[in-house]
Amino acid sequence: MGKAGEQCRGRTYDAELTAVVERAQQGDEDAFAAAYRMVHPGLLVYVRGLVGEDAEDVASDAWLEIARDLGRFRGDGAGFRGWTAMIARHRALDHLRKQTRRPRTGLLEQDVLQLPGGHDTAAAALETLSTEAALAMIRTLPREQAEAVLLRVVVGLDGPAAARVLGKRSGAVRTSAYRGLKRLAEQLTPGSGPGDVTDDVRRTLGEEP
Template sequence: MSEGTGRPLTAAHDPDLGTAVERARGGDEAAFAEAYRIVHPGLLGYLRGIVGEDAEDVASEAWLEIARDLGRFRGDGAGFRGWTVTIARHRALDHLRRARSRPRPTGLEQDVLDLPAAGDAAGEALDALSTERALALIASLPRDQAEAVLLRVVVGLDGPTAARVLGKRPGAVRSAAHRGLKRLARQLKGKGR
């Protein structure tokens, strides 16, 4: 949250985002890249909280759908941010449903799946530690609180937009986010001793 305004830091990018989206709707690829650059980090953080290490795959699916349907979008930067999260959430829920119905890999298959990628580097691991720790703490919350915190803090959605994404009332989302943040603060205090 930005100091004094009570608005998420990402909201400061929404006028730029709105301009980029409008140009992207007209076919400007550089403008679409700018919209992606503004929205993707928060969207990916949200998806990591929902689907874990499959977040990149789910985000890719979501961005394909976003690019395909961009011509139908109407709204400003904040509206675009909410629209993209709604699409990503649907892809994440589809992914979780598919994962539940998929057979488990054998031991050998799992060993192959667990091999490190060629581009793995120690620096990437160090960069990801604080994000992973934060997402692990958020994942320890009850689901409604975790999603509310992810949408409000990580993605930067306002209360009404987060409520539309979740299909809940704004007051319920604000309350869940507040309870989740208080619980996180208690957890961090307990670990700091």
């Protein structure tokens, strides 16, 4: 279906998420469960990229906070994904800071502690890998690029939303995601030319080649 089809599916997804979040805020437990099912898979992969094997516990803590503060949230489905990612990130940073011994190293652990509180080649190929294999590839990226890729591709945030989560300028996050995906595309498709890789990465970020 190409880029137009993907954008249509994304709008439909966020419209559905907007509706279930609104019902959840009115006390509908089934709607909250639906919002959880829609958001949790990507959120868990993002958290795993930050804290490694402790991701389930950290994500559970994040969802407790999300449930507690749901009434304070204002926004649509896309905003909800960004809001939940920000909460999960804060819980991940708290978890890392509390650890006195860290025998299991998270993918982005050391650098994260220093941070402020279209159908494309890279994304399509990553989808064919297991979660651990995909995270292992993302782990090879510089810290800024790795977390930007996780937020843009895995969580599905747009540039401004990812920037709010990371406390950075939108342009800086977009550049980091672009460079990270370009590097991944070059690793995944060694036979592609530079121009092909560049166009594929731009499609991932919702930009025209």
